Amino acid sequence: MIEREKMDARAWEALFNFVFPSDAELSPSEIQEALRAGGVNCKRVKERVLAQVKAAKEQETARAALEVAKARRERISAQVARFLGLGLEKSREELLAVIQAKVSGEQQVVCFNRLEKAATDKDLRSLLEDLAILDAFGEQEEQDERSA
């Protein structure tokens, strides 16, 4: 690792010129020569700086996405109330029939059958709510994409 105190001002300047060549006043070979003289492994330093820049950009994008997600969550939460209490009037058999109709594919059915044995009527009702929210969620996403 390069220690800061070991690098003089000229080496630092050469390093920045090397990483950001558009601002360079020296030619690339002159920069590399100055850095080599300062004991700097140019290739490694460039890779590390660029990796840090990339990570910082990714972080900025991710944080922005998190803010968007926060607002989106609030929008969905406002709509969730309309799905609560779904299936209150349904018997266990009716609940199972509705849920099973929504569950397709071999693997899902296996999983559902396993769940069915342990689930109480309350669990099945909340599952019905979740499936309805999931559907609405997909529609909301399509709407968001269209308006974007």
Add this chain to the structure above:
Amino acid sequence: MSVRPEYIRIVGTGAGERLWQLYGFSSPEDLVLENIAMAMNVYVREGDLDSAEARLVANHNEGVILVRASSGESGRRRFAIAHELGHWVMHKGVSQLIFACSEGDMLVDYRGSQAEAEANYFAAGLLMPERLAKGFIVQLYCRDAIAEMADYFRVSFTAAATRFMDLTGEYCALVVASGGKIIRWRGNDRFCERFWVKVGDPVGGQSIAAKLSSQRRVGRGDVPTHLWAVDRDVDGGIAEFCEESIYVERYDQTLVLLSAFE
């Protein structure tokens, strides 16, 4: 083909910890699980759930996590959300629609179901990244350190103890007892290589745990290893465990921490 245990742990915790890097979090306060989940297209809500702690219902693009409304302490709730998020992140390729996870599933390590273990390691990495958790590791009598860890990371004592065990290099196990019997346990690799605790065995009358009640809820002391575990090492060398027990009235359970070093 069997997967190497350390691979399950490294991949699981690594996937959870990666989110700290991605979002540039620096402390547990930054970690709003509901928003992180939403950024991954997963909506988190509370509701009726009797047969599980939490449940993930998902299709290929979106998911809904339901946490039991009566889940109680926030640490338990946070772990349940992080666990289901682990299923979403790590098992997205599986076209399974529903994961309903019990309290027992949240304690599984690589010796149990691989999918549950992966989700647990993901949750541990997300809620307690190694870089920060390592600062809490002590050699023996770890209860206070674990309690501080639980407080700092806003997780349950059990979740903190489990992470502690995975990070310490010493013999360490967490045993849960109820109604005078051992109902479950989990040890770190070092402990399990040498000791074995039998589920269903009665709690030894000479143990610290046996002396606890709603009047006296915590206790610690050195106890013979045979009170809690079978020692596979015939040559011995470790005669006693440091036992630290806590009676949790709310769940009518006693949490027993066993530690030892050579």
